[in-house]
Amino acid sequence: MLAIIGGTGLYELDGLDIHERQGGDTPFGTPSGEVLRGTLHGQELLFLARHGAGHRLLPHEVNYRANVYALKRAGATMMLGFSAVGSLAMEVAPGDLAMPEQYIDWTRGARERTFFGGGVAAHVSTAKPVSGALVDSVVVAAERAGLSVHRGLTYACVDGPRLGTQAESHLLRQMGCHLVGMTNAPEVFLAREAQMAYATVGLVTDYDCWLDDPTQHVSVSAVFELYGQSLAKARRLLDALLSGALPVPETSIRTALTGALLTPDEAMSEAQRTWVSQLRA
Template sequence: MLAIVGGTGLYELPGLEIAHRSRDTTPFGDPSGEVLRGRLGSNEVLFLARHGAGHRLLPHEVNYRANVFALKRAGATMLLGFSAVGSLALEIRPGDLAIPEQYFDWTRGQRQRTFFGGGVAAHVSTAKPVSAVLVDAVRSAAARCGLEVHRGLTYACVEGPRLGTQAESHFLRQSGCHLVGMTNVPEVFLAREAQMAYATVGLVTDYDCWLEDPSQHVNVASIFELYGSTLKKAAKVLDALLSQALPEPDAAIRSALGSAMLTPDTALTEEQKLWLDVLRR
């Protein structure tokens, strides 16, 4: 099943025929809000607003572990996120859609970034953190709508909530990054620990602040100037994606914990076994 995580501006899924709502807590705390299960197009899907109803949570305040766990527990095997991003490349223009396939973690350690620890040891490979199968499906859906989606990009995740300095923007560009945002880490890595295929559709809002023209520098007003029309593009892609049967997630991702676990099951507590069983589904 596909789980959709809505970012800035995407707090509900228009047209979703809701069959069930869940606000249950998890072993890792409370998720950002209700997990909705319903039907959209030809598929049963899950939905969760990353920042909560009314955009209450800043990026570093989101309980990413609880969000990913709640979606996995509800039956998700794939997770498609939507996020506002800044562009660090001239050819990726404000108003475009872009899918990162690599990540550069430039957060500052305030976020709980793994399910493991506290007596449960595992090291999950994230050399290729994004699902090629899911990216291909999104790109094919966009093509059916006549829309272009940039791919093969590197997303730099910064801590926020402040917007970056020009020096930071240049540093990230020189490091090979194409997009900058505040929310995809640790979400992408937790999805892998939960054996869920992951991809994000980035809604490009601005050129961050690396250009010399101050009128091009990111601010909250500029983020929303094009956002409505870009969000409509993303909604078209999602509708096209869900109008057909979804692909099966990558087999290697669905078995990622098979070679990652170090702690034997015999050394786990009953509580640890319960949440680990959810990740292993």
């Protein structure tokens, strides 16, 4: 089942026929909000607003582990996120749609980056962190909707909530990054630990601040203005995606814990065995 993670400005999914609202805590704390299960264009899916209703949570305040676990518990096998991103490449212009396929985690805060630890050891490969099958399906859907999508990009995740300095922007460009955002890590890596296919549609709002022209530098007001306009594109894209057959997640992703989990079941507590079995499902 596909789960949609709504980012900035996407706090609900218009037209979703809601069948169930799933709340409650997880073994990793409280998610950003309820997980909505419903149908849209005949497809059953899940929806969760990353920042909570009314945008209550800053990027470093989001409980990414609880969000990913809640979606997995609800039956998700794929996650498609929508996020505001800044561009670090001239060819990726404000207003464009962009899908990263590689990530650099440049966060330095106290985000919980893994489900594992505390007596359960695992080392999951994230060499290819994004589902190529899901990206392919989104790109094909975009073509059907008359939209273009940049792909094959590298996303740098920073802590926020402040906007970056020009020196930081240049450094990320030198590292080979094309996009910068505040939310996709550790989300992308937790999805892999939960054996779920993951991809993000980035809504490009600005050129960050690496250009010499100060009128091109990112500001919150400009982000929200352009992002609001881009949401219409994102909705067209999602409608086109749901109008066709959804992809099947790669076997390598759905079995990511095979060989990666080092702690035997008998060495875990009952509670640990419960949440590990949920990740394996």
